[in-house]
Amino acid sequence: MRIAIPIHSFEPGGVERVALRLAEYWQDSGHDPVIVLGRSRGACIGPAPDLDYRFTREPFPTDRWETIWMIWSFFRFLRKEQVDAIFCPGNTYTVVCVAVKLLLGDRCPPVLVKISNDLKRSDLPTFVRPFYRWWLRAQGAVLERFVGIAHPMRAEIERELALPKHSVSVIPDPALSETELHELFGSGLARHSQVGCRFLTIGRLASQKNQILLLEAFARHAWPDDTLVIAGDGPERDRLVERASALGLQSRVQFVGHVDNVLSLYAKADVFVLSSHYEGAPAVILEALAAGLPIAATNCCVSMEWLTGYGQFGVVVPPGDPDALGLAMNAAKHLRPDQPAMQRLAASFTLESSGQLYLSAFAALVGNANRRHRENSPNSVRV
Numbered sequence: 001m002r003i004a005i006p007i008h009s010f011e012p013g014g015v016e017r018v019a020l021r022l023a024e025y026w027q028d029s030g031h032d033p034v035i036v037l038g039r040s041r042g043a044c045i046g047p048a049p050d051l052d053y054r055f056t057r058e059p060f061p062t063d064r065w066e067t068i069w070m071i072w073s074f075f076r077f078l079r080k081e082q083v084d085a086i087f088c089p090g091n092t093y094t095v096v097c098v099a100v101k102l103l104l105g106d107r108c109p110p111v112l113v114k115i116s117n118d119l120k121r122s123d124l125p126t127f128v129r130p131f132y133r134w135w136l137r138a139q140g141a142v143l144e145r146f147v148g149i150a151h152p153m154r155a156e157i158e159r160e161l162a163l164p165k166h167s168v169s170v171i172p173d174p175a176l177s178e179t180e181l182h183e184l185f186g187s188g189l190a191r192h193s194q195v196g197c198r199f200l201t202i203g204r205l206a207s208q209k210n211q212i213l214l215l216e217a218f219a220r221h222a223w224p225d226d227t228l229v230i231a232g233d234g235p236e237r238d239r240l241v242e243r244a245s246a247l248g249l250q251s252r253v254q255f256v257g258h259v260d261n262v263l264s265l266y267a268k269a270d271v272f273v274l275s276s277h278y279e280g281a282p283a284v285i286l287e288a289l290a291a292g293l294p295i296a297a298t299n300c301c302v303s304m305e306w307l308t309g310y311g312q313f314g315v316v317v318p319p320g321d322p323d324a325l326g327l328a329m330n331a332a333k334h335l336r337p338d339q340p341a342m343q344r345l346a347a348s349f350t351l352e353s354s355g356q357l358y359l360s361a362f363a364a365l366v367g368n369a370n371r372r373h374r375e376n377s378p379n380s381v382r383v
Contacts, residue, residue: 003085004034004036004085005033005086006038006097007089011043012044012258013204014203018283019089020051033051034051034052035051038062039058039062039066043258056073078107085111085366087112088111094113094139097143098139110144110145110369113146115146117278117279119156123277123278144167145169145365147358150281153302184266196226197227199222200231200272201275202287206235208277210319211275217323217329218253221327222330231265232257232259240255241255266291272285275325285308296315297328298325309337312341
């Protein structure tokens with residue numbers, strides 16, 4: 001199968017990282033994924049896998065207009081080249097896929113959408129939410145097939161997008177390879193520092209991740225010997241560094257930037273913290289589970305309570321409350337979770353198992369599209 005995948009750029013991002021890993025797996029399995037880029041640049045261009053990348057040369061820097069430029073680039077590609085299916089790698093790309101579907105009409109290949117984030121979006125202003133709900137219903141009406149990345153997401157997808165059960169399936173997010181999984185299994189053998197607690201968070205420094213909340217929680221509730229490592233980069237970095245300084249945390253909070261191999265970070269941590277407004281099934285939570293780390297997290301998605309074992313593996317609190325998160329961080333210090341149980345849960349989210357499930361979903365999607373095309377063809381003969 002030839003599968004087209006829109007990707008904005010090589011900038012760091014969990015959705016993009018997983019999409020490229022899936023594409024590499026599909027390519028190694030004998031299929032033909034094509035990555036259609038908006039911008040052929042970004043901090044992660046070096047470690048990007050060897051794939052078929054296509055892009056339209058930018059007439060000027062398109063970063064501020066990346067969605068409009070991605071729609072144009074993807075439309076141009078699909079108008080010129082034949083593919084069997086489109087993979088929409090996450091929620092932020094649904095606007096691109098809906099646009100090309102409307103522009104190309106019946107000529108557009110069928111689309112499989114990975115729902116990568118929470119659909120309730122309680123962080124949105126009240127007056128925006130009716131329009132957002134309408135937008136979700138529009139996606140359900142225009143695009144063919146949807147995949148949730150954790151089992152609790154299925155009911156939410158069916159409800160919010162007004163979809164029949166046969167249009168939704170669940171494929172665990174392929175956040176880890178089997179090799180990475182086993183490396184993380186052994187990363188915490190020498191854990192639990194004697195002086196203070198070592199908190200860790202990993203993620204893009206962006207408003208969605210709400211690391212400002214984490215700094216406030218740490219400043220209010222951490223003990224004097226506790227430390228916090230913030231790994232990742234993004235548009236919020238300068239603001240976060242300034243806020244850490246204003247809170248007097250310079251000596252206790254370390255910004256380490258984007259890290260390609262995070263294994264050593266998990267090995268040196270005692271508690272993993274996630275402060276996001278919204279997520280799907282966060283890859284960093286899956287990594288923390290594999291590493292056996294206790295978790296303190298905001299209830300930023302329908303899957304979070306399930307991922308944290310309903311209190312066995314971590315403490316979950318409402319988003320946006322620094323005191324609640326700070327208390328959860330302190331409570332997580334004292335958890336001694338069942339690490340084998342955590343690792344069994346993490347083991348269901350591997351590239352190898354999920355990559356094959358996606359190929360089966362694509363085969364069914366393309367088969368259904370071909371059957372409908374034959375049935376609707378003016379030359380078809382019904383017996």
